[in-house]
Every structure is written in structure tokens, then in C-alpha cells.
Amino acid sequence: MYRQSYNRGRRGMTFKFKPPKARKFNTAPISGAGFDGSASGLTAARVVLIALIAVIVVVVAVIAVRMFAFNTDSRANSGYNASEDNNALLLRVVNKSNPLDNDYVPELVEKDGYSISTLAEKSLDKLLAAAEKDDVSLYVKYAYVSYKEQEKIYKSEYKKQLKKGLTEVKAQALTTGTIPQPGRSEFQTGLMVSFRSKDKGKFKNSKASDWLFKNAKRYGFVLRYPEDKEDITSMNVNYKSYRYVGENNARLMQSLNMCLNEYSNYVDSRETVN
Numbered sequence: 001m002y003r004q005s006y007n008r009g010r011r012g013m014t015f016k017f018k019p020p021k022a023r024k025f026n027t028a029p030i031s032g033a034g035f036d037g038s039a040s041g042l043t044a045a046r047v048v049l050i051a052l053i054a055v056i057v058v059v060v061a062v063i064a065v066r067m068f069a070f071n072t073d074s075r076a077n078s079g080y081n082a083s084e085d086n087n088a089l090l091l092r093v094v095n096k097s098n099p100l101d102n103d104y105v106p107e108l109v110e111k112d113g114y115s116i117s118t119l120a121e122k123s124l125d126k127l128l129a130a131a132e133k134d135d136v137s138l139y140v141k142y143a144y145v146s147y148k149e150q151e152k153i154y155k156s157e158y159k160k161q162l163k164k165g166l167t168e169v170k171a172q173a174l175t176t177g178t179i180p181q182p183g184r185s186e187f188q189t190g191l192m193v194s195f196r197s198k199d200k201g202k203f204k205n206s207k208a209s210d211w212l213f214k215n216a217k218r219y220g221f222v223l224r225y226p227e228d229k230e231d232i233t234s235m236n237v238n239y240k241s242y243r244y245v246g247e248n249n250a251r252l253m254q255s256l257n258m259c260l261n262e263y264s265n266y267v268d269s270r271e272t273v274n
Contacts, residue, residue, distance in 0.1 A: 150182040186224065
């Protein structure tokens, strides 16, 4: 730390001090795997770090896209379509468990001899025009039926059954299996249509019935009470009554072999899961 010098001609000793030289410290980073302490090594480390971040971002993006696609496919498979703005109304099941209020009246359009919901009007016009083009005798018997009108129809049929000598219980059971009670009829929604034909014989054996079964789905209509779904609908088979559900729903319902009751529950369950 210091340097001593002696002056012999004098008594004692004289000390001369020199300040210590500043130490030089090696400030280079500790070398290790992938690092050599040089500028090029530092740059390489930065490149590796940036590359890792980029990979993470890409992986997260891919996962997000796949999840979105999965949810979209699931909704599509469930029959859901964003373009169907009134999907909830179109798939509404009306029966004993899901009745309509006696004052419920949908937005209707008056046609020649009947009224129908504005949601189904244009599609029904296209269906009738297509049937006429194919030389099929097909007409609308009635569509929308109010609560009061349904009440009259039901009571009339019930009295007919009583006149046959049936008990009140049996008469009511037979009537309900064919004609829904007021508030429990989907004709009140304005989305149900009862067709007729000028062909001879029963409607189910007519050319019109066959044409409807093959082509109705193209215009968003489905047979409401098919013969193999009576336990589910609690209604007897009816080849004249078709319900408007929208084109996408109609096509998927037929491909899945589901009636409206089944399909509505199916869509609800899929949307709940998603």
C-alpha cells in the first residue's frame, strides 16, 4: 500500500506514500451455456428470448382459434344459427306443460281465408308456389287459431265424442289426442298450417302429402305430429299439420329424425353445455 525510503543523513525515517492504483474489475457477464460474454453472445441470447416469446404467442393463438372453431361447430351441430333472429320463437313447443296465455296473439298477416305469422308468411308463399309449379293440388285449410276459436273447436269435438256414448274421461282423452285444448295448441302461434288437397281419398295417401314430406323442409316446414313420435308429442299422427321452424332447423330435424319436442330439447341442452 505504501513505499518506504530512508534518508541516512538525518535522524529517523521519512515515509513517502503513493496512492494505490485503481483496480480494474472485469464487468463482462459470467459466461455460461449459450453466452460467451461477448456482444455477439448477448445478441444471441436476446434472439433466443424473443423467439421463445413468439412461440408462446403463436401457441396461445392457435389454441384460441381451435376453441372458437369448436364452439362454432358445436352450435352449428345443435341447429343454432345466428341468422335465425327468432330461433327461440320458432322452436317453442306449446302443449300442456308449456301453454300460451289466452291473450297471446303473434304478429300476423291476413291472407286469402286465413292468417299466419309474419315469420312464416314468405316461406309459405314459396312452398305453395313450388307445389303449384309441380302440378300438386295443395291449399291452406287454416293457420292461426285464436284461444277462443280453439276453445270452440275443442268443445265441439268433445260433445261429438259424448254423443257416441263414451264416458267423459274417454271422450276427453280421445278429443285431446286429436285436438289440443285452448292455450295448448301451436296453431295459436301462427306458425302451424293445416293443409288440404282436392285429390280424392285420404290426405295421407295423396300426391300432396307425399310432396310435402319430401319438399317441406326446403321452405322451413316440418310434419308436426309424425306417426312414430306419438308417445313424445302426446298427439295422434296428423299428416295435414306442418309447423314452420326455419330452413336450417327443418333440414337438421329431418336428418336427425327428431320431432319438434325432441329437437327443441336437443338445441337447449347443446347451448347450455356450450
